[in-house]
Structure formats: structure tokens, C-alpha cells
Amino acid sequence: MLNFNFYSPTEFVFGRGTENEVGRLVQQYGGHKVLIVYGGGSAVRSGLIDRVKKSLEAHSIEYVEMGGVLPNPTDVKVYEGIDLCRQNGVDMLLPVGGGSAIDCAKAVAAGTIYDGDFWDFYEGKIIERALPVGVVLTIPAAGSEGSGNSVITKASIEKKISIRAPHKLRPVFAIMNPELTFSLPPYQTACGAVDMMAHIQERYFNNTPETIVTDSLSEALLRDIIALAPRVLAHPDDYDARANLMWCGTLAHNGLCGTGVEEDWASHAIEHELSAMYGVAHGAGLAVIFPAWLTWMLSHNDSKLKQWAKNVWNVDTPEEGIKRYKEFLHSIGMPTNMQELGIENPNPEQLSQRLHEHKGEQVGAYVKLQKKDTLEIYKLAVEG
């Protein structure tokens, strides 16, 4: 077990009707004027944005708003948000949505009170301060409501960068009403489940000895997601199933599953190139990449795969574990190869080239992957 620092200060306000507490929470955390950040029109059409505004008004919180944040949010929208915040004297960000809205809001939070270009942070500059971010979560998947991470794509060069600033970017509160997820389409629901599993597995596959507690919590959450995802797809308005799955998404990525281990994160890096080049949904991309990564590991480092197969899938071999994983992914409507993902002419060579241009010579930690290795993984992902 390695030394670690676990810091998850976000106040999670979870359950039915909790979006109506947003005004009180903004006030509690010192906000006077917020930028409401959201994606497509569903949050507006459903009346959610109106309920949020009503709660803000009841607590005399002023607001401006920015809609239209798309999946894989870009720097363009971040600059728009920064301008809005500066022009209006905004002192807190309020994303209403999933990872895209939250990650965009985090970038705006850091960029608004920074003299230079916010993109500096995504190129390695340390974030010294940021406006507070409060969240109303509607898509359980990215775990951004409880993480200090933010992923932004620089549109002009299709470069997708993930940063981590636990002390500056973690939301101060996250409102999580499972009812708000009832209307999520099946594909997006399934993508979310895949992303949650990936967040756990990126940490679980490590060479650190004796990570007993972290392993057992991670395996428990993986088994829960495997049980809950089909239930949610079969009954989209099953409150308890939605609630448990939503909570899994947060715990998968708030750091709990990474305590004392050396984390990997190669699969996320490998997938980010797919999303950036082909515009595929992040979760669906992971459904293709993670099994390919595992398959490659069979002949390179299968030590932790044996434990995973036994404790998560209740089977005897890593090969059988990967088979069950793929069957599970298919059962919830996810692709497991690039063709199923809708990429007709994938270019593994170019993907691998770009990956290492962006991330350096090596990615990952469980096995440090060089270009020849990631090329093999992309090729495995073509066929699935």
C-alpha cells in the first residue's frame, strides 16, 4: 500500500427533490451571482432549469446562463464562459448536466480569475485558484461532480487534455436527484455505466501489493454496476436502481478507489484519441478500448487480471473474465470493436502516433506502454 492523500470535500446532496435546495447551497458556499452552464435543451424542456432559477431567486442569487455545451466540450465554449463571467461579475459556477457541462464550468472557474490563457492549465501550468463550482448532476458517468478533474478539447487541433487539481477544481457541492436521470436515453445510460467501470478499473489494475481495502471496495462497486446497469435499462424509472447507479458513478471517481495504489489511466488516454478524431461518445469508446487493453495484458501482465476475473466476474481465468466483460457490454447495447462503434476506416497507426505526440513516449503504469504497444492495442480494438 502506497502513501496517499485522499481529499473529497464535496458536499453531496442526494435524493428526490434536491435540485430545489440549490439556492440555499449557493448561498451557503458564498455565491452571489452564478453562471448556469448546461448542454442541449433537455434541461430547459424538462423544466429543470426553471426550477433551478426559482430556487436561486428565492435566495436572491443572481444568474446568467450559457447553454449549448456539447459532449467533449471545447475551448471555444470555455472562452465564451470566461467572457460571460467577467462581464457579469460571476462569483460561482453552476453547471447543470453531466461531465461535459461540469468540466467546461471547471475550466471557466479557473480561467475567469487568471490573467493568461486558461489553456495554459491544460498544458501543465498549476492552478493557483479558481471560482467555486456547484453542480446539479443529471448524467451519472464522468464522476466530475466529485473529482478535481476536467477534460477539454482544443477544437482547432483536436487535442483532448485531462487535468487534475483536487484542491482547486473539486465542486463545493453536488446535487444528485436520481429522478433527473429517468429520461436519459439507453445508449447514454449504458455509456455512463461503462465509464464508471473504467474509472474504477484504471485504478484497480496496478502492481501495488496489499491494496486490500481499496480492492475490495472497487470489486464491490464493479459488481454493483454490473447488476444495476441492466436493471436501469429495463426499467428507466426504477428510482432505487437509478439512485444506486448514480452513487456508484461518484464513488468510482472521487478518489476512494485509488487510495494507496499506483493508478494506470492508459485506457482513458488511448480512448481520448478516438473521441477527438472520430467524435465517438467517451463511454462507448471505452467499451471498445478497455477490453482490447485487457486482451493485450493477457500476454504481458495478467497478475491483477486473475483477481479481477475471480472477484468481479466469478470465473477462473482472465480470458473468461474478458469474455464476460464483453458479453456484459453487448448486453447493455455497447460496442466492443471499432466497427460496432461506427468507425468505418479506423487508422490505428495515426491514433497511436497522435496519442504519443500528446502524451509522451509512455502511457500507463500497470505496464508502461510505448508506441508499438498502443498500436497493437488499437489494432486489437479494430476487430474486438
Next chain:
Amino acid sequence: MLNFNFYSPTEFVFGRGTENEVGRLVQQYGGHKVLIVYGGGSAVRSGLIDRVKKSLEAHSIEYVEMGGVLPNPTDVKVYEGIDLCRQNGVDMLLPVGGGSAIDCAKAVAAGTIYDGDFWDFYEGKIIERALPVGVVLTIPAAGSEGSGNSVITKASIEKKISIRAPHKLRPVFAIMNPELTFSLPPYQTACGAVDMMAHIQERYFNNTPETIVTDSLSEALLRDIIALAPRVLAHPDDYDARANLMWCGTLAHNGLCGTGVEEDWASHAIEHELSAMYGVAHGAGLAVIFPAWLTWMLSHNDSKLKQWAKNVWNVDTPEEGIKRYKEFLHSIGMPTNMQELGIENPNPEQLSQRLHEHKGEQVGAYVKLQKKDTLEIYKLAVEG
């Protein structure tokens, strides 16, 4: 699954040598002058207090100190601490020890900046503000390093009261070096494991339907503690075993195992009277009370006991689960009845009488216990 609010803002700094970061952390959280609070002389003799002081001095943090906080800390020591803080302009509490030092420090933190008598808070008054508390943990058991709870005994009337103020009393940081627990005596180590299990079980035994994730995490932690406690007792300086057990102690009581459930806490209330009347160690008292509580539940509400028996002990019936639990407790040197606990002439009637005087007509939630019920449980605990 019920609505819940999960808030665990403590920064946990975990691993070898972390006590040397205390100066940096006090500074980071705004402390200029701390009151170091500790128990017996072991923290002094081991050189730990010296290392803590050295780190404070390196960051120009001033300090005063108060040793001699005993198990089941009393109001007398709290008043002493409040006087020291006021006289010296202390702005942060720094307990070095286990639950007793931390709980005492929390009471001092709230009492120092309150005009009235700090005991008001233990009689129900809401804590509006408190000085920040940072922790150097040496005894994993109470979970106070990550909780907003504090238990203080009013010495003059042997009245032990537990309060909860998650937003005011949670430590801002907790330094956790498993090496500091190598020298813990076996009895105290075992008491700690029992307390951790009790903290999980007080939440686990509930009637709330569909607490899937909370249950699976709780069961995983219980299984881990059951595996780790004997290992730690057999090899007191096994770093990884000590580290994993220490982390279990925090997760058992930082709120994670209580998300979305109606918690019980009857066994703690029932045990507190034992500690207050007979001065027994809290963990050892729980080893006697919890099995008695479970035995009573067999004929009153065994629904969750079935799941517990299966998923924690891997047996088919609640009766068999309780049998395994007691065998486990004996195997780690714990008592399971009052005689083994060293109480020669226990007085169930008086214990039950005092319990309800202190806690009102009913205690617990899984089954609401009245005086006739707690009397039966105390009687069951006499024989074990």
C-alpha cells in the same frame, strides 16, 4: 434508498512519515498557534510529540500542550483545554492520539469560542462555529479523525453523551501513519477492530430497502476487518495489514457506510452506559453488547441479519452468523459477556434505567427499543 447528505471534507494524509507534514498542514489550514492534545505518555516516550513539535517549529507554528486525556474523556479535561486555548490565543486544535484525544479536542474547539458552557452542546444546543481541528492519529478505532462526532462524559454524573456536527467538528486534516500503530497493545488493537465493525453495523442494520451500494461497501469492509484483525495481532509490525486496518477504521465512520439508510445506534447507546458505569473500554463493551443486541433481534427483526450472515460470514442462518461473530471476537481476545468483560456484579436494571433517563423512552431505529427491551438485551449480555 433514502435522501442523504454526504460530506467528508477531511484531507487524509496517509502513509509512512506523514507526521512530519503536520507543520505544513497546520499552515495550509490557517493555524498559527495550536493546542497539542494527547493522552498518556506513550506519544511522548516514542518521540512522536517531539517530531510533531519539530515540524511545527519548522513552519513557525507556535504551540501549547495538554497531556493526560484518558479513555472516555471527561468534561474536566475539556474545561482545562478551553482555559489553555483562551489564555494562549490558540487558533487550531491538534490532537495526537485516538478517539479520546480527538473527541476532547473537538469539544475544546467548540467551547473555546462559545460564550456559555461547552456542555450545552452535549445537551442539544447547535454548534454554530468551532476552531479547526487537525489530527495526528495513533489509534485506529473511533473513526473520530473523519467524523463530526464527539463523545464526552460528564464526570460528576457519569453521563456519557455523543454529539454530531458534521459541518463544524470534522477535522480539516488527519495524518495517518500506520507505523504509529505498531506499538498498540493487542487488547487495544482488538478493541479498535470491534469498534470499527460496530460503526459499520450500526448503519448496516436498517429497514431501508434497496441500499445496494451502501450494503456492498459495508459488507466488503466488514470482511476486510475480519481478515485483517487476526493478521495484525499475529504480526503487530506488518505495515500493510496495519495500514489497511487503519483505513477501514476511517471509512467505517466517515459517513460512507450510512449513505441512504436509516441508521440505528442502539448498541452504542447501550454500551455507553457500561463504559460510564464500569469504566470498561468502549470496544470491549461493544464486543459484549452487539452480539446480545443481535441475539435479541433474532426473534424481533431478523431480516437484515440473514443478509449479514450470508454476505459477511458466508453462513446460511443469522444464528450461525452470530456464532461466527462471537468466535471471531474470542479469537482476537475479546469478551462476549459481562463476566469476561470483568464486570462481576452487573446490574441490568440500573443500566437500562440510566440508559432511558439519558436517551429517552426509545433507542435505536432497526427496532425501536423501550426499557423492557434494553433490559432484556443487558440481561442477554450478562451471560453472552
